Amino acid sequence: MTPNPPAVEMKNIVIAFPGVLANDHVNLTLQEGEIHALLGENGAGKSTLMNALAGLYKPVSGTIRVKGDLVNFNSPRDAISKGIGMVHQHFMLVPTQTVTENILLGLKEPRFAMSLKKYDQKITELQEKYGLFVNPSTKIWQLSVGEQQRVEILKTLYRGADILILDEPTAVLSPREIGELMETMRSMTEQGKSIIFITHKLGEVVDIADRVTVLRKGVVTAEGESMKGVTKKDLAHRMVGREVVFTIERESHDLGDIVMEMENVSAINNRGLPALRNVSLNVRRGEILGIAGVGGNGQSELAEVITGLRDCTGRITIQGEVINNYPPIQAINHGVSHIPEDRTAVGTAPSLSLTDNTIMKGYRDKPIGDGWRINFQVANEHTRKLKNKYNILAPSIQTPAGKLSGGNLQKLILAREINSEPIFMVAMQPTRGLDVGAIEDIWALLLEQRQNGSAILLISEELDELFSLSDRIAVISEGRIMGIVESENADIDQIGMMMTGMQQERE
């Protein structure tokens, strides 16, 4: 008896963008009813490959077969009609519309006039089948991130998807929600669905995947291997091609005086809801204080109140001087430097040259700035030096910053911020979206700053990063500090519990 054809068979896929070969003759096979992990570091080409499967990109060459049939997708619609549904890392939901409206988006029904009650019913039934509960008439912006993800999954199921692609689904979830998601995945495969999930987290692959395909720089280094007996170390090796050092040397040393102090700080977010509630923290010279937490629990607002991008109640001082509720220039003048969460939207000016970007913080002072003038000769020289020192890859210093890769852009930002010899640095997600090589570079730079006596507030969603770099770790949940622990003594389960809102002792 011939077995069922694989749910998906991708052979020899080639996808290229200007200057980069994202997928180089990649093969991937998904069997029916299995959970298949697509593993690789950031920039390896995983999302690109799956976007092609979902109909968003067209491969330059190669073939795709779905359930045995050769397919040629020209748009997401074609992929959907073949039973493929993709849940993107950045949700594709319309914030101002309800759950039901979002699920029904793009479908032929309701024909013209909308009376949504009938559909609310249908959707509730679907929810019960797979255990994905959300109130159908709430608007998306009112839902939590985990709930929004459920809506995304429901969207694909409603369209009759039996092949689901999940792109970094756990990036935005708390440990408990991750557990729930894994149960949902198992329940779906038991009911005949096939799932590919993209991730760069080795632990998850070990926990849930049946088989794994590993991509490294656009090339397959492990194709559809069964997970039986495979360890994290094996996977890491396939992912980067060398032994990955998970811990980094962090010398302990004496800490100096308190540099930054936050007392009873509260703030509201853009939607008018409380984002920070009575936060009190301090950071000393030569210390890295890590802030752990699931994204969206007040981290952005925390960085913003310190750097003057948001007002708050309470007091924030740098070396005793109040800096909160002033425009950003106040913080800058007090030696606060900021590595922003969003390097393209906030941290750089994409059409301007490297030089223009490096002097963004230092253009007011000599030798670059001189009263009304800017001495561009000095600025260019300065930029050249930084470019070499930090190994920033770019055709020239006149290249528009927007053309740089993520890693190089981040190095540019770090070069700029570090160069101002900050007293206090706020680093938000400094290594998000970077490959291991760049991550190691950035970590080294941060530790060097720590060694030189800077005080650093490190806000990150990667627990590995926090454990490696921080002296102390504070956990934030729903705008409150749930506890602060010494990273040496910290235990990951304890942190995980605090992240989900269970208060712990302060040390």
Add this chain to the structure above:
Amino acid sequence: MNLEIILHAGIATGSVLLFAAIGEIFAERSGILNLGVEGMMLLGAMAGFGTSLATNNAWFGVSVAILAGGLLSLAHGLVTIQFQADQVVSGLSLTFLGTGLALVLGEGLTGETPPLLLDYNIPLLQSIPFLGPALFKEHGLLVYMGYIFTPLSWLFIHKTRPGMHLRAVGEKPAAADTVGVNVYGLRYLYTFVGGCFAGLAGAMISLSVSPGWYSTQTTSGQGWIAIALVIFAQWNPFRAALGGYLFGMLRRLILDLQGPRILLGFVNPLYINSNYSFFLIMIPYLLTIIALIFGSRAVARNKTGSPAALGIPYIRGERGQ
């Protein structure tokens, strides 16, 4: 100064703004900012007038005006959707283009008298005291269509499936794209619709409300007022219509203020010195600015006011987050 007359005139001239504004609401809801409305209106006014003259049929003129406005807006669509050019500059260039075309092709039309759109009365309804004569008597068909068009637009946008798609495309085009909604196609469609209504509004001026062709004076900035009205109306057709009618009433009021010798118990300064009327002419433009201030503050407060993707070109599968 008869309130009934002012209301009547307000409805008539306000309907022009109504159509232009609601057309622009459709375009902006899909995410495309069309600043070329003034040019499209002028072109529509000229096209309607000229065609009516040539074919001896006012409704023919209206049809051509609609087409002219629509075609011009397709140029805007091409440049902003396909070429992803800046929507502000493109809209401005279309104002120039539309105005230029209207002036060139409309050369010599001043003073002509083609057939105009006729006025009609609606039986029964016209007998309602006070409101009846103002709303249902001696108006062009297009004004009456305006009464129906406004609620229909609102229903379309908020209560139908295509309306839901329209809103999605203007709020988060990526979300619509990934479920197979044709983002580019819809944006072209609604830009075209907006242009058509701008052309219609123009024809309404030259063939009905203020008949004649007076070069740029025909529209004298009403296209811009319509755009401001969209912001003030918070992208709601009902509010746009109301705003349009109020503006129309204001213009009539200004006209009326210049006539009588005694005004509000005092001697009318405008009667003594007709040059003071220049200040009156300023009022609509001044009020537009004030309306904009209130509208912008409301948008800033509400956050759910303007379509989130307005003015931002959509590029499928943008790399680099």
Add this chain to the structure above:
Amino acid sequence: MAMRLRIEQRVNVPKWLPPTTSIGSVVVAFLLGGVIFKIVGGKPLQALKFFFQAVFGNWAVFSDTMVKATPLIIIGVACAIAFKMRLWNIGAEGQFYAGAFGASMVVLVPLIPLDSPKVLIIVLMMVMGMIFGGIWGFIPGYLRAKYKVNEIITTLMLNYIIINWNNFWIFDQWSDRGFQMTATFDRVAWLPRLTDYAKEIKALSGVTLHLGVVFGLVAAIIVWWIFRYSRWGYEIKLIGDNPNAARYAGINISKNIILVMTFSGALAGLAGMSEISGVVHRLQESISPGYGFTGIIVAWLAKLNPFAIIPVSVLFAGLIVAGREIQPAGMSFLLQGIILFMLISSDVLLRYRIMIINTEEELA
């Protein structure tokens, strides 16, 4: 041999491409304009001849062209600094009128006795022109900074308002014997012109080129310097490219919006003063064939480069001068519209490039 077109994003923009797209837009616009002109019964080749004469012909006509180019240069530069920050100052026309009003006040009130030294009067007119233009730029700037009100509409509305304001004074208070214009200004308020020296140099007779052109050149140099070497220019550039980054860098965006709009308005106001003091010599209803709008297109075509604005202004001035001979009158407006439209369409070529792929090679 099968071929396929492929469109891909550019990585680098070759230096020759932006000027080429500008020039190409003009050429295509001329062609299209010529076709339309022919259709409405004009003689395009003859019009083209007028145009070339205006720019390259004899000195007298060239001087006329330069006189028309003067306000365009100043306004072009005024628009360039606003546009660099993505502030859409569409109100240059209104600011021009405001400046004309301010300058007229000096002579018509009069603000200082008319037997004061000429230098004093001229300088005071310049100052008043810039103050009133500046105010007309300040208002939309303030509204934008404080209430986030769209400056395109406010500047446009202000255009209509100021024209009516001026008209009141022209028709009423300052009217010359009931005519719709003021009396001619006393000679002391006239900007010096080359023709004033016709007694010394015969050839200058009839050459109406006036000091305003120097204002234009100086303005271009100043703004060029601001963009290239100054702190303020850097901040403007940064705000224009990414306001979030500018805010993060500690730049006060509100202050700069107001400052730039006021500066832009002041320059446009200076253009107004230059026109009435150097050319018209009175205040009347029509003092501009749309300089404020043409200036916008000049700035765009010159890609906001102050030095490029000078030749582009000459080009458009030539169009205006030639346009005097051309019927229908709306032709030059149409041409400008086509040029701007072609320009923004061609901008796409700066971001993408079209390649012809040999499909057989590709599959190999």
